[in-house]
Amino acid sequence: MNDALDFFANPRAAGPRGALPLGPLTRADFEAAEAALTAWPGYAPSPLRRLDGLARETGLGAVFYKDEATRFGLGAFKPLGAGFAAARAAQRALAAHGCEAEVADIVAGRWREALADVTLASATDGNHGRALAWAARAFGARCEIHIHAAVSQGRADAIAAFGARVTRTSGGYDDSVRAVFDEAARRGWIVVQDTAAGSYRDAPLDITAGYGLIAGEIARQLDAPPTHVFAQAGVGGLASALAARFALEWGARRPFFVTLEPTRAACVLASLRAGRPVALTGDIDTAMAGLSCGEVSAIAWEVLETGADAAISLSDDWAFAGMRRLADPAPPDAPIVGGECAGGAVGALMALAALPEARVALGLDASSRVLLIGTEGATDPAIYAGITGRAPEAVAG
Numbered sequence: 064m065n066d067a068l069d070f071f072a073n074p075r076a077a078g079p080r081g082a083l084p085l086g087p088l089t090r091a092d093f094e095a096a097e098a099a100l101t102a103w104p105g106y107a108p109s110p111l112r113r114l115d116g117l118a119r120e121t122g123l124g125a126v127f128y129k130d131e132a133t134r135f136g137l138g139a140f141k142p143l144g145a146g147f148a149a150a151r152a153a154q155r156a157l158a159a160h161g162c163e164a165e166v167a168d169i170v171a172g173r174w175r176e177a178l179a180d181v182t183l184a185s186a187t188d189g190n191h192g193r194a195l196a197w198a199a200r201a202f203g204a205r206c207e208i209h210i211h212a213a214v215s216q217g218r219a220d221a222i223a224a225f226g227a228r229v230t231r232t233s234g235g236y237d238d239s240v241r242a243v244f245d246e247a248a249r250r251g252w253i254v255v256q257d258t259a260a261g262s263y264r265d266a267p268l269d270i271t272a273g274y275g276l277i278a279g280e281i282a283r284q285l286d287a288p289p290t291h292v293f294a295q296a297g298v299g300g301l302a303s304a305l306a307a308r309f310a311l312e313w314g315a316r317r318p319f320f321v322t323l324e325p326t327r328a329a330c331v332l333a334s335l336r337a338g339r340p341v342a343l344t345g346d347i348d349t350a351m352a353g354l355s356c357g358e359v360s361a362i363a364w365e366v367l368e369t370g371a372d373a374a375i376s377l378s379d380d381w382a383f384a385g386m387r388r389l390a391d392p393a394p395p396d397a398p399i400v401g402g403e404c405a406g407g408a409v410g411a412l413m414a415l416a417a418l419p420e421a422r423v424a425l426g427l428d429a430s431s432r433v434l435l436i437g438t439e440g441a442t443d444p445a446i447y448a449g450i451t452g453r454a455p456e457a458v459a460g
Contacts, residue, residue: 067378084370096272116393132440139439144270145194175203184252186239189218196225217443278308299363306370325349329376385409
């Protein structure tokens, strides 16, 4: 499968001693999100696991895996972005009617009556929509979610279980984004989407700030910075949040930053290669649910244009191999339930183990300490079992 991996070294990368790649993000943005999210009922830091067996197999010094499968009981990292952005959107909606509300009070449900007629909306591959529905229900707002043709019924049902109305649209992810914006304009909904374009920036900025909590936790969980980070891109929200927050936390000691995407939907890699944002056309469907995105967010690009040192794209087969490796590890690693995007991060290391030229270009060797982001667990148990041959509960023990 090694021919199913592509990589690109970014010639415009700032490097560890260059200007901090923050784009529009500030320390205050991250601090506000962290204050809100750590006060949310049920908050707990997600675990950072050490995978010594995988490090040995791939010829690396250490591999760390940030396991987001436990986040707020929703199985993915998305509640951090959707939760904070939803609360901020509700705060702005209340302010427009003369109500000055604190985010903490909104999250605590103290404005449920006033928010009963507010509708939050979004398009999703699954996890973001589920997290937005969860947040809206927590503080009493309505929720409308658009999904595209390839989203599994299991993921659609998981969104609806939180009280959202789910509408399936034709086409792919980008088509569902356009559809939800169009309908929201007609119906007065508030769109909470992670893709920034034109003047639409408030919600994507809040979402990105929320994701930065992951990096803050990691900085507190590690004694020293890793040498490399592999971060899933999609529209770039998570990757840009991590790149910016790590730059703030570690400055010149910040790690070599690598974005990770599916071969069919590698809009960040294509944009870095072109030196400008590139919108992909054609079939961008991938099994890595959540990464079937054809265009990088404007906010993410402002960070990743110089904050990404390199970009990798890989086939779904490598993501499946990574999922199976997590479920059936080499000692001393414990089994981990990781979904398709999480499996992609592990699969990338497995693929790179047999590509010496790519390893040299990325600076990977026996002294490297690599951080992977386990973005989700088995968000669709049926799909997970079909790929790994085991139910998620059997893997988790």
